[in-house]
Every structure is written in C-alpha cells, then in structure tokens.
Amino acid sequence: MFDLDFRSREPIYEQIKKQIIRLAVTGVLKPDEKLPAVRQVAMELNVNPNTVQKAYQQLDAAGVIYSLPGKGSFVASSQETDEYARSQLEKELERVVIHALENAWSAEEILRLVDEITKRWRGEKQ
Amino acid sequence: MFDLDFRSREPIYEQIKKQIIRLAVTGVLKPDEKLPAVRQVAMELNVNPNTVQKAYQQLDAAGVIYSLPGKGSFVASSQETDEYARSQLEKELERVVIHALENAWSAEEILRLVDEITKRWRGEKQ
Amino acid sequence: MFDLDFRSREPIYEQIKKQIIRLAVTGVLKPDEKLPAVRQVAMELNVNPNTVQKAYQQLDAAGVIYSLPGKGSFVASSQETDEYARSQLEKELERVVIHALENAWSAEEILRLVDEITKRWRGEKQ
Amino acid sequence: MFDLDFRSREPIYEQIKKQIIRLAVTGVLKPDEKLPAVRQVAMELNVNPNTVQKAYQQLDAAGVIYSLPGKGSFVASSQETDEYARSQLEKELERVVIHALENAWSAEEILRLVDEITKRWRGEKQ
DNA sequence: GTGGTCTAGACCACG
C-alpha cells in the first residue's frame, strides 16, 4: 500500500503521512473508510509501530483522519483533508518559487520549467 | 552582509550557503573575488565558526567557491555557480511540482499559483 | 432511546452511563423502573454487549441502578442518583474552573463565559 | 519546576504541556525565554526523555513554543500562547457546562457553584 | 485486536 525510501532525509513518519494524504485526496481512500491498523502497517513496511503511530497521531491532530481507540483509524471528511493538503503544498511551492526569484530567475523561466516538468510527468504516467 | 533567520527551521549553514550563492548569481560577488574569512563572518553573524566553516566547505565541494590554504576562499567562475544553483533549484522545483501533481492538482492550478506568488513577491520587493 | 456519538473521544460506555443518569435525573426514568436488558440495548445501539454491561455495572457500583440476578436492572431511588450526578458534576466543574483560574482567568471572565454558553444552549434547544 | 501526578488518568505529556502553558500565560515564562532542555526536564521529573519530547513537540506544533534543533526550545509570542490556552479552556468549560444543563441544572445553580469554587480557590491561594 | 502511553536506549544533525 505504501512506498518508503529509508535512505531519504525525510522522516519515515512524514513519508507515511504524505502517502495517506495522497490516497485520501485522490479518492483512493473514501471518507470514513477504515485505515489499516497501526501494527499491520508497521509489519508491512518493516518499521516500528511507534513510527506509524506518530504518523497517524499527527494526521489525527491535523483533522485528516480520526482515531477511535479500540475501533481503528478512519479517513475524515474530504474537505478537511483537501484544505490541509492544499495549505501544505502552497507553503512548499511558495518557498521554492521565492528561492528561485531571489536567484535572479525570471517568472517566465519558472513557468516554463513547471510546464516542462508537468508534461514529462504526464508522459511517465501513461 | 548576510541576513539570517535564527528562528527558521532551515539550518544556519544552509542559509549562509544560499546567501553566498545568491550574491554570486546576482553578480554582487564577482568571480575570483575574495570572501570574508570564516572567523570574521562568524563574528559578524554571531554564530559558531564551525557553522560558517561547514557552509564554506560544502560550497567548495560543490565547486561554487575555491579555497586556497593560507590565502582564503574565492568565488569560482560564474559558470560553475550558475550551473550548481540552477540544478539545485530545478531539483527542488521538480520535487514540489510532482508532489502537487500526485495530489491531484491540475497543471493550470500550479501555474496560476506560481504566477500569484511571483506577483506578490514583486510587490513586496518594491 | 439513546443517542451515541461513535466518533467522539468519549468512551461508548461513558456515553451510555451519562445518558441513563440524565434520563433518571430529568425524571424520564422513574425510581424502580426496569431498564431494558443489556442484550437489547446492545442490539439497538449496534454496540458490543460487553460495552453495555460495563456501563450497567459501573452504575450499579455507584448506586444509581440496582441489578437483580435473573430479573434485570432497575433505577434506584432518585436521591441516590441525584447525589451521584451532583457530586460528579461538581468535581468536573471544579477541575475546569480551577484550571482556568490557574491560567490567569478572572472570575468575571469565567462567569461571563458560563453565562454565554448557557444562553447559546437554550437557543439551540428551542 | 513542574508538578506531576503519576496516578492521574491524564497522560504525563499532557500534564507537562498544561504546566508550560500555565507558566507562559501567567508570565512566569517570558516570550523567547529558553525552556529547560528535554533531557534535563526528563531527569528532574524522573520520566523518559521521549515523554517530554512529545510534550515539547505538540506545543511546537500548536505554536506555543518553537524548537530549534541544536539550540533549544523557546517560548513563542504571548499572543499565540494566549489564543491556544483560551480556546482549550473554552472547549473544556463548554463541555462541562452543557453536561450540567443536560442534567437539569439551572443557570443560577451553575453560576453560584462557579462563584463558590472561585472564592474557595482565592482563599487557599492566600 | 484497536489506538494510546511509556520506558530504555541508540543514533543523527546542528551549533
């Protein structure tokens, strides 16, 4: 279900968070659908249950999922998830674009590169 | 000379690296111009010399500056710097854009947001 | 008969306890009236019988209901119930009010907020 | 510095969070003041560093403190803290007051009890 | 079997 890169600088729990958000935003996981149990995910990914727990707990605090002790964890309403995902991505994009502008990139250069990346990605997807 | 944000999550040495690159790319620092000594920068910025040293070393390894033992550190040719800065930024941008695409953003949405960020930044600069 | 919120952090058995107490205190359930059987409540609420059992047991231990083996569970005298409910609520309220006072709230602020909550609740009820 | 109740149902990290908030709201801890290190608090309280870390991290996510790896954790602006503390307390108070109202308490009864608790607390403080 | 808390102890990046 998930795909981790253990060599990445990005913490494992962050990778898990992002993948769950991706699945929720793209509609693979529906609102109120049950997520796999913490221990099950931990086994499948070969990581410690605490690491998965941390991801679930932070998503819960952010309103992306809701966890019911004794029952499981479930996807929250799509509105909450979309808002959270959108604000996170906007922050990331803003940081990078401003960094480029500070390094004397023109708006046209940035837009052209974004367009190129998008087209390349579309090609790989098909 | 530099402007650091000690409250940022971004490591100090990364901030120093980015600012030197920015000054080189924007032409404030000319090729073969001597950089201020590690200790002097450390004193001016009120940071540990090790931190400045780390920034200089990594810039050296990346070919953006070159260090002559006993003489100091100097800005490399603008070509080296531009290539390094460009490839770093392209990698960053690609990562973020693909992340957005994976989260069901349309190319139009991304381009619109980039445009918006650019205009906002221009406004703040003036 | 009851109205549960399965998404709440509050344990299901606690919700059942509070609702039975509420019905007894408000006079909907009369003293010595028979409560519905554990299994019946469990079926109606779609919860595990153990969960209902736990609620009944704790109410029994608190003296709010009394269970006659083989005959069922019955509402205790209104005096028992009122005392229990009152002491529970006083404890809860004391805990929260003291917490507010410790966080530099003034008595006036607390009273004003209580008043506001009361008025809002009255509005929603009608 | 802190005062824990290990027998309480309230998690230790929650108790730590509340105490730090209390100290910040009451002005004992000033904005940008350095908090004791995670490991130091852990030693003083005789708890595991991970437990203290959890408290610090959640306060950081809530904007009440900011943590700089390698430097320490610091109290954020009083505005952030006040807002967070206020909203938490309002939620707690609302829950309890509504619970009382549902159990047939009159607004006057509640206000009288709050007043009584306040006066008793003032007496104990002096 | 579920999520949640906690301990013990290790390792890493940063300053």
Added chain:
DNA sequence: GTGGTCTAGACCACT
C-alpha cells in the same frame, strides 16, 4: 549539549 527520529518491547483502556 540540543532537538529529532527510530527501534524494541511493555502495559493500558476500549470494543
């Protein structure tokens, strides 16, 4: 020495 991440493994409350 600082915060941050992770593992291993235990115990608890709830369903």
